[in-house]
Structure formats: C-alpha cells, structure tokens
Amino acid sequence: MNPAADSNRPPVIDRATLLEELGGDEDLLKEIAGLFLETGPGQLQGVRDAAAAGDALALSRHAHTLKGALAQLHAETAAAAARDVEEPARQGQAATAVAAVPKLETEVAAVQRELEALLKGA
Amino acid sequence: MKILVADDEPVTRTTLVAMLKKWHYEVVAANDGDAAWAELQRPDAPALAIVDWNMPGLNGDEICRRARAELGQRPLHIILLTAKSALEDKVSGLSAGADDFLTKPFNSAELRARLRVGERVVSLQKELQDRVIQLEEALAKVKELQGLLPICACCKKIRDVKGYWTQLEVYLSHHSKAEFTHTYCKECADKFLRELKLDR
Numbered sequence: 001m002n003p004a005a006d007s008n009r010p011p012v013i014d015r016a017t018l019l020e021e022l023g024g025d026e027d028l029l030k031e032i033a034g035l036f037l038e039t040g041p042g043q044l045q046g047v048r049d050a051a052a053a054g055d056a057l058a059l060s061r062h063a064h065t066l067k068g069a070l071a072q073l074h075a076e077t078a079a080a081a082a083r084d085v086e087e088p089a090r091q092g093q094a095a096t097a098v099a100a101v102p103k104l105e106t107e108v109a110a111v112q113r114e115l116e117a118l119l120k121g122a
Numbered sequence: 123m124k125i126l127v128a129d130d131e132p133v134t135r136t137t138l139v140a141m142l143k144k145w146h147y148e149v150v151a152a153n154d155g156d157a158a159w160a161e162l163q164r165p166d167a168p169a170l171a172i173v174d175w176n177m178p179g180l181n182g183d184e185i186c187r188r189a190r191a192e193l194g195q196r197p198l199h200i201i202l203l204t205a206k207s208a209l210e211d212k213v214s215g216l217s218a219g220a221d222d223f224l225t226k227p228f229n230s231a232e233l234r235a236r237l238r239v240g241e242r243v244v245s246l247q248k249e250l251q252d253r254v255i256q257l258e259e260a261l262a263k264v265k266e267l268q269g270l271l272p273i274c275a276c277c278k279k280i281r282d283v284k285g286y287w288t289q290l291e292v293y294l295s296h297h298s299k300a301e302f303t304h305t306y307c308k309e310c311a312d313k314f315l316r317e318l319k320l321d322r
C-alpha cells in the first residue's frame with residue numbers, strides 16, 4: 001500500500017464536478033447512475049465481443065460509445081481507458097486495441113462499484 | 123422553443139434531455155441518426171438541434187449536409203456534439219453545415235450559452251423570413267399595377283387577373299394604398315351644369 005500514490009490517483013468519478021454540471025440535481029445524478037448500470041455492461045460486452053472477433057471497426061464504435069458515457073459521468077480514468085481502446089481500433093491497430101481492453105474492464109468495474117455505492121446513498 | 127436531441131449513448135442523451143426540460147425547452151429525443159433525420163423532416167420540426175457526431179445510421183455531419191441540401195430556407199440551428207480532441211471533426215462539421223459545437227462531456231453553463239446563441243439566430247432568421255414574405259407580397263401588388271392592364275375603352279373598368287371587371291378606383295385601392303375622394307373636374311362640371319340648364 002502506498003497512500004501517497006493512492007491520493008494522487010484521480011477519483012473514479014469526480015462526483016462534485018458531475019453534480020455541479022447537473023445543476024445540483026441529485027435525482028438526475030441517480031437517474032444517470034442507474035442508466036449506466038443498466039446500459040454500461042451491454043456496451044462493455046460489445047467491446048469484448050468485438051475484441052474476441054478482432055473486429056477493429058466494431059471495437060472502435062463500442063469503445064467510443066462507452067467513452068462518451070464515462071466522460072459524461074466524469075469518470076476520467078475510465079474514459080481514458082476507453083479512448084486507449086478506441087484510438088488504435090480506429091486506426092486499424094486491432095492488436096493494440098485488444099491489449100487495452102482488460103484495463104478498460106477493470107476501470108468500468110470500478111465505476112460500476114462507485115455508482116452502486118452512490119445509489120445506496122454512500 | 124422546440125429542440126431535437128440526437129445521441130445513441132443513453133447517459134449523455136438523458137442528461138441533455140433532463141437539463142433542457144428543466145430550462146423549459148420542448149424536447150424531442152432521437153436514439154440514432156435516422157430517427158433524428160426523420161424528426162427534422164417533419165413539418166413541425168424543431169428549429170434547434172443538438173446532434174451527436176458519431177451515431178448508428180446517419181452521422182452528425184451527414185445530417186447537417188442533408189439538412190442544408192434538402193430543408194431549404196427553414197431556420198435550423200445545428201449544434202454538433204463531438205469528443206474534446208476531434209479538431210478535424212469540427213472543421214469537416216462546419217463545412218458540412220453545422221452552426222456550432224459542443225464538446226463531450228458538456229458543461230451546463232456552456233450549453234445554455236450556446237443555446238441562447240442558437241435561439242437568437244433562429245429568431246433573427248424567422249424575422250427575416252417574415253419580412254421577405256411581406257416584401258414579396260408587396261412586390262407582387264406593385265407588379266400587378268405595373269403590368270399591362272386591360273381597360274374598357276368606354277367605361278374605363280379594369281379587368282383583373284381573375285377576369286372580373288372592376289371600377290378603376292376599386293382596382294387601384296385594392297392594389298395600392300391609394301384612397302379616392304370623388305369630385306368633378308372643370309370640364310365635367312361645366313358639361314354637367316350645361317345639361318342641368320338644358321333640362322330646365
């Protein structure tokens with residue numbers, strides 16, 4: 001454990017900025033949190049399937065959609081992980097894109113945990 | 123004012139729709155490019171649109187291109203939603219006919235400010251359009267007065283475009299702002315007086 005490195009890591013979701021962007025609307029925050037918990041897994045599965053098929057075009061599309069949702073949730077680390085899949089996929093570098101998928105899965109899982117906690121009122 | 127929100131990604135779309143409703147816009151949402159294009163083709167289509175660049179079906183730039191080519195002079199202000207880094211997207215979006223951009227994740231204050239710009243442009247366009255219609259109507263009346271008017275050689279009635287014969291002063295007052303006050307010219311007054319005396 002290295003607490004200094006831990007505190008340097010940006011939060012999974014920048015909740016304060018997100019809430020501010022939503023005009024302080026807690027209900028809307030919960031609505032979009034629930035929405036991502038519903039739709040995010042499907043988008044991630046799309047990324048996995050495209051990676052398994054080696055389909056760079058589908059991979060860039062699914063990673064792009066996921067990136068948009070994560071960026072809107074102010075989940076910056078996860079959005080960057082999605083971009084690291086999307087960019088090489090769009091340039092046809094399927095192998096590089098596929099290699100970046102596990103990191104994206106880890107980050108999306110962290111976002112999901114954070115959103116679940118948020119919905120429980122934590 | 124009515125506004126179209128087109129984005130396939132549910133988190134962004136839901137956030138946009140909720141905020142626009144909070145700001146009292148009438149919101150029409152579309153899940154993909156084809157649905158967005160269908161909404162824009164309706165006779166009561168919104169004059170403001172926030173359209174995602176990357177969507178299944180028609181892309182944002184293609185929607186801009188079609189709107190400019192096919193929707194004529196109808197006021198339509200299109201704000202394209204793009205990723206932060208995509209400078210080349212902005213350049214090709216503007217050439218395709220987009221009016222403005224909003225980068226994702228969008229900032230609510232910026233969104234609101236850009237919407238105000240859009241509303242201002244749309245209302246100016248509408249005003250101009252109404253003015254053009256008024257001017258065209260006025261011009262049509264002037265043209266009717268300038269054209270070759272069939273006039274009866276005897277009673278001086280005018281035949282209008284529908285084929286009806288109307289009195290000269292009625293015709294003129296319908297096609298111009300001229301008003302008439304009836305009197306006699308010197309010649310006719312003398313003639314009338316002579317006739318009166320003869321009658322006695």
